[in-house]
Amino acid sequence: xxxxxxxxxxxxxxxxxxxxxNCAYSNSASDYFIWYKQESGKGPQFIIDIRSNMDKRQGxxxxxxxxxxxxxxxxQIAATQPxxxxxxxxxxxxxxxxxxxxxxxxxxxxxx
Amino acid sequence: EAQVTQNxxxxxxxxxKKLTVxxxxxxxxxxxxxxxxxxxxxxxxxxYSMNVEVxxxxxxxxxxxxxxxxxxxxxxILESPSPNQTSLYFCASSAATAYEQYFGPGTRLTVT
Numbered sequence: 146x147x148x149x150x151x152x153x154x155x156x157x158x159x160x161x162x163x164x165x166x167n168c169a170y171s172n173s174a175s176d177y178f179i180w181y182k183q184e185s186g187k188g189p190q191f192i193i194d195i196r197s198n199m200d201k202r203q204g205x206x207x208x209x210x211x212x213x214x215x216x217x218x219x220x221q222i223a224a225t226q227p228x229x230x231x232x233x234x235x236x237x238x239x240x241x242x243x244x245x246x247x248x249x250x251x252x253x254x255x256x257x
Numbered sequence: 258e259a260q261v262t263q264n265x266x267x268x269x270x271x272x273x274k275k276l277t278v279x280x281x282x283x284x285x286x287x288x289x290x291x292x293x294x295x296x297x298x299x300x301x302x303x304x305y306s307m308n309v310e311v312x313x314x315x316x317x318x319x320x321x322x323x324x325x326x327x328x329x330x331x332x333x334i335l336e337s338p339s340p341n342q343t344s345l346y347f348c349a350s351s352a353a354t355a356y357e358q359y360f361g362p363g364t365r366l367t368v369t
């Protein structure tokens with residue numbers, strides 16, 4: 146089955162700097178990917194998604210990059226703010242819209 | 258306000274005492290799902306429902322039951338809870354698929 150991992154469990158970033166959070170997946174047939182943000186005491190919140198026919202997608206201050214060759218995706222947050230402090234994890238869809246595997250999450254700590 | 262609600266938010270119980278965690282959404286969503294979140298592991302799907310009276314097992318269904326008698330409600334039932342079911346549980350809903358799910362605030366369950 147699909148396995149999804151993140152490279153770093155914790156990432157500390159200075160306020161104003163850019164943050165990069167990574168996710169690796171194992172199934173080359175994976176075709177849809179979502180990044181979620183989970184603040185302390187709350188449920189996960191959708192940030193941005195990307196389909197396998199794309200390499201890059203941008204949102205407001207966030208960019209997701211997908212490298213299908215090495216089965217890796219990343220979330221870039223520009224000008225990181227204290228409100229960005231949270232756990233971020235990826236969700237990987239393989240073989241349809243019902244089967245999803247979640248990564249374990251990276252805790253982003255923003256240093257004021 | 259569009260939301261997914263869960264009750265209770267916190268629950269401490271003893272082994273073998275049946276319990277139900279309720280989940281309700283006000284967005285007229287067809288797809289609903291239950292997940293558990295444990296330290297060091299990603300969200301794992303317990304059960305999901307594509308519509309009323311249609312439910313299916315996720316990755317970790319053992320020890321859990323669900324029902325979908327109404328579109329808005331999707332309760333999670335633990336007939337005989339055990340300590341290994343101590344976890345943080347999330348209910349989620351979406352318009353049609355596991356894509357872009359809206360998550361509830363979570364229920365922290367402790368089974369002693």
